[in-house]
Amino acid sequence: KQAVDGIASYQSGQDESHFREMTIIQQLPAALQHNQLSICYQPKVSLETQSCHAAEALIRWHHPELGFIPPDEFIALAEHSGHIHLITNWMLDRVIAQAAEWASHRPLRLAINLSPFDLTDTSLPRRIEQLLLHYQVPANAIGLEVTEGAVMQDPTRVIAILQQLSDLGIELAIDDFGTGHSSLAYLKQLPVHEVKIDRAFIRDIEHNAKDALIVKAATELAHGLQFKVTAEGLENQAGLRCLQQFGCDTVQGYYFSKPLSADLFIEWLGAFPQQHEKFQVMES
Ligand code: C2E
Ligand code: MG
Ligand code: MG
Ligand code: MG
Secondary structure, three states: OHHHHHHHHHHHHHHHHHHHHHHHHHHHHHHHHOOOEEEEEEEEEEOOOOEEEEEEEEEEEEEOOOEEEOHHHHHHHHHHHOOHHHHHHHHHHHHHHHHHHHHOOOOOEEEEEOOHHHHHOOOHHHHHHHHHHHHOOOHHHEEEEEEHHHHHHOHHHHHHHHHHHHHHOOEEEEEEEOOOOOOHHHHOOOOOOEEEEOHHHHOOOOOOHHHHHHHHHHHHHHHHOOOEEEEEOOOOHHHHHHHHHHOOOEEEOOOOOOOEEHHHHHHHHHHHHHOHHHHOOOOO
């Protein structure tokens, strides 16, 4: 009897998650059109200048019935259902428009995440170029983040597209560095400016000697290949001390700020230069 109940509840749980998936897939296009989705900006802080001139744009979906749907969930579904280009196009348009608005106040580079599927679309560089022209945004006000897996799918084709994006003057970053299937042979060929070391290595960096060693070695390797290094997911001061010692260039994480709405991000930027205590670990 117990086993039968177990199977029944397992199946109804499966039905529920299947229903949720179908809802998400079916409603995504209309949700984008009706502005149910929004964008948060997470500051990227330079350790050298102790200032902030960049942020990562992260998509948010607050669904009227399902509540907050994490991007990892709906992006994976959009990739499988073929809707990912709708998200990418929406993000490119909104973030480049935002960059145009902010450019008149202060120099900021806004980074957009691309899906591996975007990097098989040979029209992408041209479309981004047109958006930059349309909104009168200089290419260096935009960054694009791609994962290692995106490159490994079809290296020759993807590297050609990345090269075109780089030639436009857009800064490219390898996201989640260290977690994908990467090959050092491809890494050296990539027209990329930055690697972002995945949060998995940063999370316990102050306690875990292996993580610290990996981050130190990855930073040296990346610097040797002329890439800038960003650490993702820094949450505390002890971790910051490690990253400073290893010569990491830029840091992103809850320690400085969670992703913020556009208005709150501008507010945060205004207050940030006064937050010297955040950096005071080296002098202590
Ligand atoms: P990602 O590009 O690696 O983005 C960093 C993620 O780490 C974000 O999660 C951010 O909120 C989170 N994070 C940053 N600092 C900390 C920290 O100190 N602690 C913790 N626990 N988390 C931190 P988020 O916004 O949930 O996004 C998850 C992933 O979804 C992103 O990972 C990216 O792969 C994808 N994503 C988000 N927005 C977009 C988008 O517009 N397009 C595409 N294609 N993917 C997106
Ligand atoms: Mg990213
Ligand atoms: Mg990442
Ligand atoms: Mg990620």
